[in-house]
Amino acid sequence: xxxxxxxxxxxxTTFSTPRGLMRAVDGVSLTLGAGxxxxxxxxxxxxxxxxxxxxxxxxxxxxxTEVTGSVRIAGQDVHEMKPGARRKLWGPEVAMVFQDPxxxxxxxxxxxxxxxxxxxxxxxxxxxxxxxxxxxLLRQVFIPEPVRRMxxxxxxxxxGMRQRVVIAMxxxxxxxxxxxxxxxxxxxxTVQKQILDLLATLASERNMATILVxxxxxxxxxxxxxxxxxxxxxxxxxxxxSRVFANPRHxxxxxxxxxxxxxxxxxxxxxRAIEGxxxxxxxPPTGCRFAPxxxxxxxxxxxxxxxxxxxxxxxxxxRGACHFPLEIAYExxx
Amino acid sequence: xxxxxLRIGELAGVLFIVSFGVFLMLxxxxxxxxxxxxxxxxxxxxYADLRQELGLNDPLLQRYWDWLxxxxxxxxxxxxxxxxxxxxxxxxxxxxxxxxxxxxGLAIALVLAIPLAMWSAARAGGTxxxxxxASMFGILSVPSFLAGLLLILIFSxxxxxxxxxxxxxxxxxxxxxxxxxxxxxxxxxxxELALFTRVLRNDLIVTLNEDFILAARAKGMPPWRVMxxxxxxxxxxxxxxxxxxxxxxxxxxxxxxEYLFALPGMGSMIVNAxxxxxxxxxQGAVLVIALVYVAVNAGIDxxxxxxxxxxxxxxx
Numbered sequence: 001x002x003x004x005x006x007x008x009x010x011x012x013t014t015f016s017t018p019r020g021l022m023r024a025v026d027g028v029s030l031t032l033g034a035g036x037x038x039x040x041x042x043x044x045x046x047x048x049x050x051x052x053x054x055x056x057x058x059x060x061x062x063x064x065t066e067v068t069g070s071v072r073i074a075g076q077d078v079h080e081m082k083p084g085a086r087r088k089l090w091g092p093e094v095a096m097v098f099q100d101p102x103x104x105x106x107x108x109x110x111x112x113x114x115x116x117x118x119x120x121x122x123x124x125x126x127x128x129x130x131x132x133x134x135x136x137l138l139r140q141v142f143i144p145e146p147v148r149r150m151x152x153x154x155x156x157x158x159x160g161m162r163q164r165v166v167i168a169m170x171x172x173x174x175x176x177x178x179x180x181x182x183x184x185x186x187x188x189x190t191v192q193k194q195i196l197d198l199l200a201t202l203a204s205e206r207n208m209a210t211i212l213v214x215x216x217x218x219x220x221x222x223x224x225x226x227x228x229x230x231x232x233x234x235x236x237x238x239x240x241x242s243r244v245f246a247n248p249r250h251x252x253x254x255x256x257x258x259x260x261x262x263x264x265x266x267x268x269x270x271x272r273a274i275e276g277x278x279x280x281x282x283x284p285p286t287g288c289r290f291a292p293x294x295x296x297x298x299x300x301x302x303x304x305x306x307x308x309x310x311x312x313x314x315x316x317x318x319r320g321a322c323h324f325p326l327e328i329a330y331e332x333x334x
Numbered sequence: 335x336x337x338x339x340l341r342i343g344e345l346a347g348v349l350f351i352v353s354f355g356v357f358l359m360l361x362x363x364x365x366x367x368x369x370x371x372x373x374x375x376x377x378x379x380x381y382a383d384l385r386q387e388l389g390l391n392d393p394l395l396q397r398y399w400d401w402l403x404x405x406x407x408x409x410x411x412x413x414x415x416x417x418x419x420x421x422x423x424x425x426x427x428x429x430x431x432x433x434x435x436x437x438x439g440l441a442i443a444l445v446l447a448i449p450l451a452m453w454s455a456a457r458a459g460g461t462x463x464x465x466x467x468a469s470m471f472g473i474l475s476v477p478s479f480l481a482g483l484l485l486i487l488i489f490s491x492x493x494x495x496x497x498x499x500x501x502x503x504x505x506x507x508x509x510x511x512x513x514x515x516x517x518x519x520x521x522x523x524x525x526e527l528a529l530f531t532r533v534l535r536n537d538l539i540v541t542l543n544e545d546f547i548l549a550a551r552a553k554g555m556p557p558w559r560v561m562x563x564x565x566x567x568x569x570x571x572x573x574x575x576x577x578x579x580x581x582x583x584x585x586x587x588x589x590x591x592e593y594l595f596a597l598p599g600m601g602s603m604i605v606n607a608x609x610x611x612x613x614x615x616x617q618g619a620v621l622v623i624a625l626v627y628v629a630v631n632a633g634i635d636x637x638x639x640x641x642x643x644x645x646x647x648x649x650x
Contacts, residue, residue, distance in 0.1 A: 056552065058548065058551065058552055084556070087554040087555070087556065088554060089554070090551075090552055090553060090554035091553055091554045095552065095553075096549075096552045098545055098548070098549050098552075099545075100545060103544060103545040103546060104545040104546050104548075104549040105546055105549070106546040106549075106550065106564050106568070107546075107568065107642065107643070107644055108567045108568050108641065108642055108643060109563075109564070117553065117555070117563070118553040118554070118555075121553070121554060121555060122554060153643040153644070155643070155644045166549070169549070169553070172553075
């Protein structure tokens with residue numbers, strides 16, 4: 001068995017709120033090997049961002065939060081570690097690219113400082129070496145005139161440029177695992193593709209494992225090896241990305257994929273939205289959480305919760321949590 | 335250049351309004367310089383003659399004009415009440431005392447408030463936060479004369495660590511000056527401390543919820559470092575603004591502390607002068623305080639540029 005960069009086993013993240021317990025992540029397991037990329041997709045509120053933060057250990061046990069299950073990064077259980085030891089992982093082992101580059105850079109710190117402070121902290125570089133390396137990192141994320149940019153403040157850069165800085169910041173200490181939490185959601189459409197391609201290129205150059213969290217299936221489609229579809233804090237379907245897109249077996253994945261507008265659609269085609277709203281996580285429905293919105297739902301779905309199971313395909317791992325998975329559309333697609 | 339000219343214009347406007355307003359109010363106040371000069375028990379005619387001599391019977395606007403035409407040439411006149419010394423000399427003696435007390439008080443408050451606010455904000459809602467919050471409200475509710483008396487009782491009369499009822503000029507002895515100024519400065523600091531801690535704590539809590547704080551933590555920086563290098567500066571706007579206002583206010587209104595410690599500051603000088611109707615004194619002192627206010631405000635505006643690079647403008 002190859003060494004996994006990340007092993008997540010039966011992870012639960014529960015927040016106690018004034019209105020009751022909110023199970024944001026409710027039993028997620030996944031593994032990721034070096035250089036592998038995993039897309040985590042789902043609607044807002046499906047728990048995907050909380051999953052990313054819990055994996056990193058940014059969300060951990062405290063007065064209002066309970067984390068159970070295990071997250072192992074580099075063989076160590078993130079949630080068993082002392083805070084100081086965990087911080088040593090952040091940078092060299094695991095790093096995160098945040099959603100909104102407008103708010104994830106400190107407005108009063110120069111671009112250069114954002115990158116050099118991590119280098120100096122983790123790698124113990126002196127000011128000169130750290131600056132040199134930061135300039136090099138900015139060059140790697142294709143920021144023009146990196147030396148000049150180092151001395152600028154975030155507000156002097158465009159959104160796309162800022163997200164490149166955020167990426168450079170995350171890559172500074174050569175992490176083995178990168179968690180990109182909706183890295184393009186806040187950006188102009190024209191810039192989104194550039195940033196996603198950049199992330200993909202950097203990940204493969206560095207043989208870095210990547211989790212790409214997104215509500216945008218298009219972003220995940222061509223750039224990840226595997227995909228996990230999340231709904232109501234759980235994984236409802238997971239397989240190779242091409243497999244899930246070609247032949248979704250869970251009605252939710254199918255509906256999600258069908259809701260992507262197509263260029264070949266006739267003008268004024270009504271968007272195929274999924275009826276209803278994501279489940280209330282304070283009080284999730286019994287049985288299958290998707291049942292209230294599922295057009296195939298039967299009585300059993302409303303009573304008995306389906307577990308994630310192997311859907312019994314011959315040559316690929318394809319797991320889903322559905323009592324009545326959709327038929328295999330055409331043989332031979334993998 | 336235009337900005338500087340605008341500032342000076344603003345300053346002149348403020349000073350004009352302040353001086354005229356104070357002049358009007360003084361004319362409404364009781365307090366007769368003639369009585370203050372001669373003392374009680376003289377025949378009414380003597381007082382009337384003196385008032386005539388001092389020009390107090392002239393119309394209000396003419397008196398203001400007389401004062402103003404002197405003031406613009408830098409002649410603030412002499413005090414009406416003995417010792418009839420030059421107004422500017424008197425202010426020159428009192429202002430350093432008040433300025434020093436205010437600056438020292440603010441410095442003490444700041445040095446204590448920043449760590450307390452950070453500690454409080456880091457544990458927002460926790461025991462430490464509630465404890466600090468309660469102590470600050472406790473301090474706020476103690477009047478400064480009471481706090482001053484208590485400190486004098488304990489540290490001057492009881493322990494004998496600090497002298498009281500004396501003032502040593504900074505130019506005479508730095509050590510002696512600080513020794514004498516410390517206790518009154520602490521009394522001044524208490525009020526400001528409570529205010530500063532509260533304001534900074536609240537702003538810090540808002541800042542700590544920002545994405546860039548999470549991003550800074552995700553780099554593996556220890557919490558105290560995130561607090562100092564990432565959270566403090568963007569959270570300090572209200573604090574700096576408040577500090578500026580406090581500095582201006584403290585220059586002329588530390589009367590209670592000045593009386594308690596028998597310090598020759600601006601506050602007691604103004605109160606005495608106002609009681610005696612000594613309007614050249616009051617006018618001069620108020621004008622100087624207004625000047626300090628405007629200068630401090632300009633300094634604060636300038637500091638915003640340092641605190642937040644987004645507000646920096648490129649001036650042609």
